[in-house]
Amino acid sequence: MDKGKEPIRLMMKKEDIGTFISENPGLLPNEGSVLTQESWAKGAPRDLKKVYGDKMTQEAFLDMMTTVLQPGWYGAVRLVGSQGLQEAWIHGLDAKMEGVVLVEQGEAGALVLARYDRLQDWLDPFLKGIAAETELPEANYLPPKTTFEGLLFVLHAVDAFRRMSYENMLKHIFSDQPYVIVSDFLKTMADALKSRDIRWLLPAFMEVTPGVEAYEAKIDPEHMAVLFEQDFFRKGKLASGEDVLVFGEAGQVMGVEFFRSWYNSYGMRFAVKEGQGFVTKEQWFIAPTLLGNHLIRLDKDDQGKSYVNHQMFTKEQLIYMAQSLLKNAFIPRATKEKHKLEPKTVPEIEAGNTEIRFCGNCGAQVIPGAAFCGSCGNKLA
Amino acid sequence: MNQEERKQLLEHLLSLRQSREDLLFKMDQPFEGKGQNPELASLQERLEQEEKVLKQLKERYLENLPVRKVSRCPFTGNVFSLSIDDEGLDGPWWDYDWPERMESQPHDTYFALDGALKLEGSPEWAPFFCSPGPEVPFVLPRLLKFVQVKAVLSSLKIGAHQGYMMVYYAEPMLESELRVNDWGTGRYWEPGHLLPELWTAGDYVSIDPNPDEYDFDLEPWIKSGKLLWISPEDQTLTLHGHVSRCPYLNLLGKRRLQHMQKGEIWWDEEEDEIQNEDDPAFDLAHFESVIEAIERGEG
Numbered sequence: 155m156d157k158g159k160e161p162i163r164l165m166m167k168k169e170d171i172g173t174f175i176s177e178n179p180g181l182l183p184n185e186g187s188v189l190t191q192e193s194w195a196k197g198a199p200r201d202l203k204k205v206y207g208d209k210m211t212q213e214a215f216l217d218m219m220t221t222v223l224q225p226g227w228y229g230a231v232r233l234v235g236s237q238g239l240q241e242a243w244i245h246g247l248d249a250k251m252e253g254v255v256l257v258e259q260g261e262a263g264a265l266v267l268a269r270y271d272r273l274q275d276w277l278d279p280f281l282k283g284i285a286a287e288t289e290l291p292e293a294n295y296l297p298p299k300t301t302f303e304g305l306l307f308v309l310h311a312v313d314a315f316r317r318m319s320y321e322n323m324l325k326h327i328f329s330d331q332p333y334v335i336v337s338d339f340l341k342t343m344a345d346a347l348k349s350r351d352i353r354w355l356l357p358a359f360m361e362v363t364p365g366v367e368a369y370e371a372k373i374d375p376e377h378m379a380v381l382f383e384q385d386f387f388r389k390g391k392l393a394s395g396e397d398v399l400v401f402g403e404a405g406q407v408m409g410v411e412f413f414r415s416w417y418n419s420y421g422m423r424f425a426v427k428e429g430q431g432f433v434t435k436e437q438w439f440i441a442p443t444l445l446g447n448h449l450i451r452l453d454k455d456d457q458g459k460s461y462v463n464h465q466m467f468t469k470e471q472l473i474y475m476a477q478s479l480l481k482n483a484f485i486p487r488a489t490k491e492k493h494k495l496e497p498k499t500v501p502e503i504e505a506g507n508t509e510i511r512f513c514g515n516c517g518a519q520v521i522p523g524a525a526f527c528g529s530c531g532n533k534l535a
Numbered sequence: 536m537n538q539e540e541r542k543q544l545l546e547h548l549l550s551l552r553q554s555r556e557d558l559l560f561k562m563d564q565p566f567e568g569k570g571q572n573p574e575l576a577s578l579q580e581r582l583e584q585e586e587k588v589l590k591q592l593k594e595r596y597l598e599n600l601p602v603r604k605v606s607r608c609p610f611t612g613n614v615f616s617l618s619i620d621d622e623g624l625d626g627p628w629w630d631y632d633w634p635e636r637m638e639s640q641p642h643d644t645y646f647a648l649d650g651a652l653k654l655e656g657s658p659e660w661a662p663f664f665c666s667p668g669p670e671v672p673f674v675l676p677r678l679l680k681f682v683q684v685k686a687v688l689s690s691l692k693i694g695a696h697q698g699y700m701m702v703y704y705a706e707p708m709l710e711s712e713l714r715v716n717d718w719g720t721g722r723y724w725e726p727g728h729l730l731p732e733l734w735t736a737g738d739y740v741s742i743d744p745n746p747d748e749y750d751f752d753l754e755p756w757i758k759s760g761k762l763l764w765i766s767p768e769d770q771t772l773t774l775h776g777h778v779s780r781c782p783y784l785n786l787l788g789k790r791r792l793q794h795m796q797k798g799e800i801w802w803d804e805e806e807d808e809i810q811n812e813d814d815p816a817f818d819l820a821h822f823e824s825v826i827e828a829i830e831r832g833e834g
Contacts (some may be wrong), residue, residue, distance in 0.1 A: 293758055294760050297775070298609070461610055
């Protein structure tokens with residue numbers, strides 16, 4: 155960020171939000187505001203002027219609060235690394251993407267609000283900070299388009315390679331034909347999805363990508379086809395006759411890459427106000443490694459089928475692409491139709507609508523839409 | 536349109552094209568009285584009539600060309616479709632100098648279309664000059680050196696022959712760089728720019744093909760993520776970024792430009808029987824694998 159473009163920052167206690175809103179009834183939060191969360195709005199009323207001084211009545215502060223409480227668009231940002239899972243929200247009023255306000259969790263129940271002149275004043279340094287320093291292009295073993303379900307299998311294949319590598323290390327085993335037993339692969343996938351353990355790629359993707367719960371995660375072996383098509387796996391058999399999945403070129407290269415050099419993940423979802431509600435325009439998962447920056451965009455086609463666009467970008471490309479996608483996302487619909495540039499949008503689905511099911515045999519919670527129980531293998535109705 | 540109808544249409548269309556050329560040549564000769572000359576006026580009238588019919592025939596030819604899904608953008612995943620004469624090399628789609636092709640509006644990331652073709656049997660007889668590239672696919676390092684450019688290699692049958700298409704995509708679009716002539720032609724369309732400070736109109740640009748800049752060693756380009764491929768006859772157009780099982784590696788065939796006209800085939804220049812390391816077409820990886828095999832006692 156250029157010097158002189160430092161954001162204006164303000165720290166505010168969560169419990170004061172409710173008081174502020176009650177003192178400014180014209181600023182009731184809309185559903186795009188992070189401050190709609192009820193727990194943040196509660197708190198014993200305090201004399202805000204006494205606590206925050208004249209700031210509360212200054213125009214700059216009121217502008218910030220207006221942006222946060224009644225945004226025209228917002229972005230939910232999740233980060234996972236050594237600090238665990240963190241979340242921040244960025245709000246803006248309109249397609250100009252100016253005067254944006256980032257809201258982060260501060261210490262001791264405080265919120266930190268930071269106002270940036272332009273979205274890119276926050277976004278560019280953020281991406282520069284997280285992106286891997288790579289300049290050379292690398293192979294993309296999962297080119298677009300792939301189904302959402304296919305992606306889940308690929309992410310678990312990478313995890314399976316990591317798991318096998320750790321196990322082999324512990325047992326001092328060297329293998330030039332790494333493999334995983336089919337039934338183990340499927341069972342550990344179901345376990346991984348349930349685990350929410352962000353040290354593994356598949357659960358990290360599910361936890362870090364905001365709004366991903368709106369996508370149906372089916373562990374149906376028919377979606378494994380992508381693993382063979384893209385040479386993550388080849389079919390094999392042990393001497394005992396047991397079916398195994400032997401890691402192919404893509405499985406080995408990406409497996410080693412994530413085994414050796416993946417530490418952090420980042421998820422973003424940007425939604426724009428259209429009519430009475432907010433419509434998701436962009437949804438990303440970013441995983442930097444030593445080889446490059448994996449960008450996974452979630453989308454739905456005209457028939458409502460979920461798919462992903464996975465790219466392997468250099469740092470420079472990642473920043474360009476993020477800017478470009480957001481610029482396009484914020485173009486008003488009417489303008490895009492005129493220029494025939496309208497991207498496919500992902501309709502928002504209430505997370506609460508996701509059906510929770512349990513296995514009739516063992517009682518374990520199962521993934522909505524799963525054909526088999528990930529815990530005991532029972533065929534589900 | 537069935538094959539017989541296509542044959543009749545092509546005969547009519549191509550003979551009229553020749554007739555038009557002949558008329559223009561005659562009209563270019565000196566005539567007494569110029570505009571008042573009755574012979575010239577008669578030729579002019581005949582030209583106008585023939586051009587009218589020719590226009591209708593061209594339209595019929597283009598309308599009947601199939602639109603094939605041939606490639607997929609590696610950035611957006613969008614399918615790239617092309618109106619192409621894949622019945623044989625005798626349609627004017629393949630006319631190097633005066634190709635008849637549908638004006639298309641490719642998607643935002645399309646950059647260039649190149650190709651190669653391996654003849655299976657004799658080429659179809661056509662009066663025009665046809666130059667469908669070398670026999671094996673290749674890439675242009677000149678274009679792939681740009682970070683935002685990738686190529687996708689796919690294949691399709693052109694009659695009995697095996698065609699290979701190399702479609703280049705750019706995201707963001709690459710400006711101010713010469714592209715490459717459209718497959719089988721001597722020109723490509725350079726789109727105009729609509730910048731506030733500089734408006735330029737689109738125009739056809741012609742480049743002299745230079746086989747010396749072709750790189751036939753595709754494996755390093757796939758490994759570096761710059762070249763992706765689609766399996767032959769894969770209707771889903773699934774992109775692949777892995778080298779393993781790639782059907783386009785180490786294909787046999789001539790690596791020089793092949794040309795044909797009126798049933799005759801000739802080559803830019805014959806390859807040396809013995810390759811040397813200074814030859815850009817020299818396949819070092821293959822050479823090394825042969826040496827290694829010999830050293831292992833397998834050669």
